Amino acid sequence: MADSAQAQKLVYLVTGGCGFLGEHVVRMLLQREPRLGELRVFDLHLGPWLEELKTGSVRVTAIQGDVTQAHEVAAAVAGAHVVIHTAGLVDVFGRASPKTIHEVNVQGTQNVIEACVQTGTRFLVYTSSMEVVGPNTKGHPFYRGNEDTPYEAVHRHPYPCSKALAEWLVLEANGRKVCGGLPLVTCALRPTGIYGEGHQIMRDFYRQGLRLGGRLFRAIPASVEHGRVYVGNVAWMHVLAARELERRAALMGGQVYFCYDGSPYKSYEDFNMEFLGPCGLRLVGARPLVPYWLLVFLAALNVLLQWLLRPLLLYAPLLNPYTLAVANTTFTVSTDKAQRHFGYEPMFSWEDSRTRTILWVQAMEGSAQ
């Protein structure tokens, strides 16, 4: 990434490039990164849609691999200028064991860092999460906070624990000498709850609403604010951060950035209704229809059932004590750090983000019925 070589073409590697966010990052790079010469897409499961990308002017290399396997990661990283590490096991439902979550999210991230150091790759952008901060186990609200807002970050669940540890590893690695003697430059982006085309949980809520005759029942008070950010803007923020890391290494290296855009502050359910409402669903109840103590009871019951049924089948419903706590605790961000540090402005307005998401939900209407 030398200044002299304006026309130098760069090799990017996106880990987890076939996931919900990863696919948007891959497509955004192809559309918006003029210096892109080769794009390596590394994932445990490669998507068939990658094939259509291989016909363009940028070389797209699909690599089926596992971030927990250091040699596979090193082979993929070798020769890359920039790594966007978005692969992760996103599991707050008890589908995977704590050990597996740790292996993928923490050991996998360590493997990416070591691969950069060994092969001389200097720029690493890590997809972290708001959950590195909170909501904490005490249910303290984080109301429109920024990267410097004091908050007692206490985690017990394997997923936030793993993201916090992985983020720490990435930030600690900033400044390490890579092969060739130059310093590694790293930063971490912390999305809140991402929404948009391809969002599996939105799909699940939509299908559940259809099964319930076009209705969803309010479970969380409308006053609880849950931070949401559009996937296209999160992808754009990754592309921009990756692009600017060299020029602004001293400012951006070792920094964390919340991902933000113009999405409104609402409760999780009211926010979902912005898309599901125009698709024919309605949210019943101005207040929660079920008392909170009953939700707590049902969430605990689900944990018990999951444990009892584990030898027979995987029972992993959306409601458990952790997801209930996250949905029921105000956690929203208000910051302009990414704008100040690397000129980020959301690419998609709230209206665009909303329209795109509605069109996507409407497009799956046929398949859901």
Ligand SMILES: NC(=O)c1ccc[n+]([C@@H]2O[C@H](COP(=O)([O-])OP(=O)(O)OC[C@H]3O[C@@H](n4cnc5c(N)ncnc54)[C@H](O)[C@@H]3O)[C@@H](O)[C@H]2O)c1
């Ligand atoms: N979805 C959200 O709301 C959200 C919010 C904040 C942060 N994040 C973070 O964003 C990243 C992407 O999340 P997502 O929602 O797109 O999830 P996702 O599950 O859709 O994508 C993750 C991708 O990583 C891949 N992957 C998993 N294990 C792997 C392994 N061992 N080796 C290689 N690839 C592996 C998966 O196959 C998948 O394609 C994650 O790091 C997650 O922690 C997500």
Ligand SMILES: CC(C)CCC[C@@H](C)[C@H]1CC[C@H]2[C@@H]3[C@H](O)C=C4C[C@@H](O)CC[C@]4(C)[C@H]3CC[C@]12C
């Ligand atoms: C109590 C029920 C009625 C509703 C349950 C909703 C629940 C499944 C939702 C609510 C909030 C969601 C999380 C939140 O948007 C942010 C993240 C961060 C990210 O790193 C991983 C996904 C996650 C945990 C969302 C998972 C689904 C949650 C808990």
